[in-house]
Amino acid sequence: MLRKLSYSTLLAIIIGLIALDFAWLNIGLIIDQRFGDVLQRQLAQSxxxxxxxxxxxxxxxxxxxxxxxxxxxxxxxxxxxxxxxxxxxxxxxxxxxxxxxxxxxxxxxxxxxxxxxxxxxxxxxxxxxxxxxxxxxxxxxxxxxxxxxxxxxxxxxxxxxxxxxxxxxxxxxxxxxxxxxxxxxxxxxxxxxxxxxxxxxxxxxxxxxxxxxxxxxxxxxxxxxxxxxxxxxxxxxxxxxxxxxxxxxxxxxxxxxxxxxxxxxxxxxxxxxxxxxxxxxxxxxxxxxxxxxxxxxxxxxxxxxVPRIYFIVVALLLCSLLAWGFAINLNTMTLAASMLGISLLAALSMWLGLKHYYFLPLASAIAWAWLYFWVAALVSYLAEKATREHAIALFSRFLDSRVVGELISSGEIDLHKPAEAREITVLFSDIRGFTTLSESHDAAYIVQLLNRYFTLQVEIIFKHGGTLDKFIGDAIMAFWGAPANDPEHARHAIEAALEMSQALEQFKLELKDLNAHFDVGIGIHTGSAVVGFIGSESRLDYTVIGDTVNLSSRIEGLTKGKARILVSDSTRAACAEHFNFIEHGSHTVKGREQAVQLFEPQEKNQ
Structure with a gap:
């Protein structure tokens, strides 16, 4: 809306300048005369x-x-x-x-x-x-x-x-x-x-x-x-x-x-x-x-x-059409190509007019239209740059910053795009034994420890193309399949989970002197969810909502005593050829009438 307002404001300014020029400055008149001189010098030769x-x-x-x-x-x-x-x-x-x-x-x-x-x-x-x-x-x-x-x-x-x-x-x-x-x-x-x-x-x-x-x-x-x-x-x-x-x-x-x-x-x-x-x-x-x-x-x-007032109307019409084109986000190169074509047509019209003894002051109308185009293009560029920088800053919280720019350039990330239903894979990871650990150490140490752990795990999520949704206490929520389209989102989520599990073992070795049980549970489910910017006008977050999110959280809760990583049958079916799966039976989860069949993924070479 702000961008559309800018184009309307610019149009009003250009209209005011055209009126001022027509009544007093006469810059447009000089443009018409000088371009007419060029054409007349050429025509005079023949x-x-x-x-x-x-x-x-x-x-x-x-x-x-x-x-x-x-x-x-x-x-x-x-x-x-x-x-x-x-x-x-x-x-x-x-x-x-x-x-x-x-x-x-x-x-x-x-x-x-x-x-x-x-x-x-x-x-x-x-x-x-x-x-x-x-x-x-x-x-x-x-x-x-x-x-x-x-x-x-x-x-x-x-x-x-x-x-x-x-x-x-x-x-x-x-x-x-x-x-x-x-x-x-x-x-x-x-x-x-x-x-x-x-x-x-x-x-x-x-x-x-x-x-x-x-x-x-x-x-x-x-x-x-x-x-x-x-x-x-x-x-x-x-x-x-x-x-x-x-x-x-x-x-x-x-x-x-x-x-x-x-x-x-x-x-x-x-x-x-x-x-x-x-x-x-x-x-x-x-x-x-x-x-x-x-x-x-x-x-x-x-x-x-020919009276110049007619061509003042042409200038106003061209500027208005450009304002409309920029407001509806027509491609700038398309508008530039259109302006180039109109400019050539205007030059041809002036040429033909001179050949038939009429002077058509079209050059100033085209000059005003080009002035609007270049200023509007600058406004569009600055607005796009600000939007891009905002999007990069925003999505860098959820995605690897190295791919955010590519996604924005390809149009896969659009801050103005409404939330939509997509097939995704959601991962929940929660720390086991965190309460005991926090009771035996001061808060500053616990925060430092969590930050080290989260940094390690988020790097792995980003490495495998995941989107970090949020931290919930000592839990991590991430998903695959949005905003970037990923046909193998289930596979990439499991690969990330397996590497997170391996990284945890190394992390636990660094904490062996704490004498405290420290483990994680990871639940993964593939299904449909609503993805997009959700929240108030003053605070928006890129997140997912829906039953798929709830079920992945429930699956994570069922990992205790069974396996560090559990996935749903829909996740297994989406990438069955890439992993070995150990079946852990069917389980009833809160909020669902049908039991959920769970599997533990393992790498094929195990």
Missing amino acids: RPASNDIIIIDIDQKSLEEMNEKAESGSWPWPRSIHGEMVQYIAAQNPKAIVFDILFNEPDTFRPEHDQILQQSIADLKNVYFPYQKLPDGDGKKLADLPKSLGILPNPNANKAARATLLLPNVIQQEKWQGGLINFNADSDGIGRYYLAHANVDGWLIPSLPDKLARDFNWPKHDAERTRLNWQTGRQHIPFSDVYLAANSEQSNRPANEFSNKIVIIGTAAPGLQDLRPTSMGQLYPGVEILATAIDNRKHGDWLRD
Whole structure:
């Protein structure tokens, strides 16, 4: 009962921790996210990026070649270079030209280059610029910003709402077409979501992917952020390759390579510090993140978050099932194997979910279940250890301590097992002449003498696999056949009795100077008796009760004047082939109507 209470208490604690984590700690959320990252990295290898989105990459090679061959100088380049690039790409009729470069501050030293960029996009309607929302500052009134930014009010929007935005101030306002590129990390520092739109007092400020989705009628997405579905193998073309080809009389670039494509101009160069930690790795280019977000919106294959509350229920169910399993004493290895199977099934479910564009936060549910399992297994182990130690201490009083551990391990000894009827053999041994001996010697000497005698005889009983029941004054009661199953319990009891008789002769030689008669009588009977822990809740003894016990005691009483050892006919019949038996006739005993036939056992070689 105490163990069951422990499992219930542990379940209540785990439920409390799950509730606390769901409401505040978010450890389970991080577990789900991190395991999801592992799966996504694996899946991304078999999920190629679409070929209709191309990145023109300002990589390290481009920085070096533009400085050497185009005489652009170090970064940031004159904006006329971007203008020339736009003109070259636009001539091939792309679906959209998207910058992943902020143009929020004019070039005070080269204003003419800003004008060239403005002129290059003057007649184009498919060039998109990024802007960012900052957390601080009063900012501009959203109602006053150009409609080309795509900022839309809800019916209840605050008309005085403001936001601090890094807008493309280099570009003329009528060309401020674009959206936010804010990419914020989760609580563990890893970025997994791209902003769909920012809600500022009822005003919806679109992200750059969301603005493209509106303009090109891509699948709608109403949530404020999008869980990215990562891909690999996107086409990257070094900026310098395209720019130098555009300014060459004999270009080696494929004709119309940007036709009907979404062309993103951004940087993956480490020195330009546009690298972010994501599910795909510690450092991931911001331009690749933007391309992934645009790709997901275009094809509608972003990951849909399934509400975590459903999987909190799964965690509670698993923990409850484990509590039940431990409470009914299911094998711990069976429970562990079941948990392993459930864990593999959960991992497979998450994998399949990701393949079908759903994120299933099952990892935390499994983690909570494993936490319960390991703590409950520890409780079970400690309880089992305490029970085992208690049983060893208890049974060592009755059995040879060398075999107690083996019996407990095999399950033959169970403190919780109810008493049961078993076929056993009971032995009673009583000292003759003890009264005379005690009258002629002091009590301390008699106790010392008894202890020596009992130690000698109990060692023999244990040697032959017997169970010591109790000492009754100067008498010994033992039995065979329980708790360990012993098909030859009658034989082993007689063998013990014969050796006890031989040991007594040696013991009597040590006492010859006492000048007192000292002998024993041993009675043995085989039959059915109730065996088990019997007594009160506060005091239990492992003992036997029944007529078999009474009869063996009566037989011991009949040994005087007949033989040192007498056994009943049922004992003789159980092992007749192992000993010689001398018949001593039938005798009436108290409490039985039928006479009892008695025999004296002797070793075969006598």
